[in-house]
Amino acid sequence: MYGLAALAEHLDKERPVVVQAHDFPDHDAVATAYALSELLKRQGRTVYLGYGGTIQSESLRDAIAHLEIDIHQVGELDLGDDAQLIVVDGFAGNSNMTGVPGEVVAVIDHHPPPSPADCAYADIRDEYGACSTILYDYYRTAGVALGHNVATALLMGIMMDTAFMTRGVADVDLEAFGVLFRQGDWQLAARLLRNSLSLGDLAAFRQAIDACVIARNFAFIALQGEYTAEVMALVADFFLQLREIRFVVVVSGERDEYRLSVRSEAPEHACDVVIHDALEGIGAGGGHIHMGGGAIPRDLYPGDEGLRKRFIAALGFDREESPTNE
Numbered sequence: 119m120y121g122l123a124a125l126a127e128h129l130d131k132e133r134p135v136v137v138q139a140h141d142f143p144d145h146d147a148v149a150t151a152y153a154l155s156e157l158l159k160r161q162g163r164t165v166y167l168g169y170g171g172t173i174q175s176e177s178l179r180d181a182i183a184h185l186e187i188d189i190h191q192v193g194e195l196d197l198g199d200d201a202q203l204i205v206v207d208g209f210a211g212n213s214n215m216t217g218v219p220g221e222v223v224a225v226i227d228h229h230p231p232p233s234p235a236d237c238a239y240a241d242i243r244d245e246y247g248a249c250s251t252i253l254y255d256y257y258r259t260a261g262v263a264l265g266h267n268v269a270t271a272l273l274m275g276i277m278m279d280t281a282f283m284t285r286g287v288a289d290v291d292l293e294a295f296g297v298l299f300r301q302g303d304w305q306l307a308a309r310l311l312r313n314s315l316s317l318g319d320l321a322a323f324r325q326a327i328d329a330c331v332i333a334r335n336f337a338f339i340a341l342q343g344e345y346t347a348e349v350m351a352l353v354a355d356f357f358l359q360l361r362e363i364r365f366v367v368v369v370s371g372e373r374d375e376y377r378l379s380v381r382s383e384a385p386e387h388a389c390d391v392v393i394h395d396a397l398e399g400i401g402a403g404g405g406h407i408h409m410g411g412g413a414i415p416r417d418l419y420p421g422d423e424g425l426r427k428r429f430i431a432a433l434g435f436d437r438e439e440s441p442t443n444e
């Protein structure tokens with residue numbers, strides 16, 4: 119029902135296709151968009167690759183250069199009004215994220231949708247650890263051989279979203295990983311991902327270690343200043359490595375809004391559920407069991423301590439017997 123052939127039925131061959139990664143894309147989003155564009159180009163279509171916002175990750179910038187991925191900010195693409203948009207690895211209702219002229223025809227994603235996707239083709243596989251795995255499946259079912267760079271990109275996307283096969287791994291992710299590991303350049307993918315920090319990012323870690331507030335197995339970290347989503351996620355991952363910590367929230371404020379990066383290794387505290395409860399009425403967010411994020415407009419931000427209390431309540435810690443260290 120889903121796959122390249124089904125998707126192609128919804129695409130007009132005469133009109134250009136824009137494959138759009140979500141705003142401020144990550145490795146999985148770019149890898150998915152790239153793999154899909156190569157598949158569609160083989161059908162003789164005109165395909166553009168775009169994203170909203172900017173690419174904030176140096177590691178992802180390196181990956182795009184190494185793999186020669188022709189992707190641009192959507193504003194730089196010279197598109198008419200008749201483009202057909204395919205949104206990958208993220209979907210905000212039926213709006214097309216950063217406004218691109220044209221029509222959202224399809225969405226391919228592995229996030230549980232906030233609302234039912236309102237487009238002709240919606241392939242949502244929220245049990246998959248990475249959107250890259252969905253694209254692996256498109257190549258497999260279409261019987262198309264994976265090019266070396268496509269295999270490397272998809273491998274990198276899976277490594278990223280599953281934290282090297284340690285979170286949210288479905289059987290099909292394992293299968294994809296095995297195939298892509300042999301067909302792509304796993305050393306390049308691993309090197310790009312394992313070198314995503316630079317010396318300038320140490321300030322975030324120093325601040326986080328000083329500022330973290332621990333309640334039971336929950337670490338809350340409010341960073342003063344602006345940090346990229348990638349650095350916030352890596353700070354959250356770092357705290358999750360502490361054996362006492364099983365749930366982490368990192369928050370940092372930008373001009374218009376505060377952004378959150380959330381990680382969980384406690385099955386009873388799924389990130390998407392806890393985020394939804396904690397941000398009710400003040401912001402929006404979502405994600406998967408193990409990872410998620412969100413945003414709160416500046417005028418609705420309840421303060422660092424106010425936000426921490428909301429998470430305490432969402433985790434149910436306020437209803438249970440209060441431990442002495444709280």
Ligand SMILES: [Mn+2]
Nearest residue numbers: 146207249279
């Ligand atoms: Mn993803």
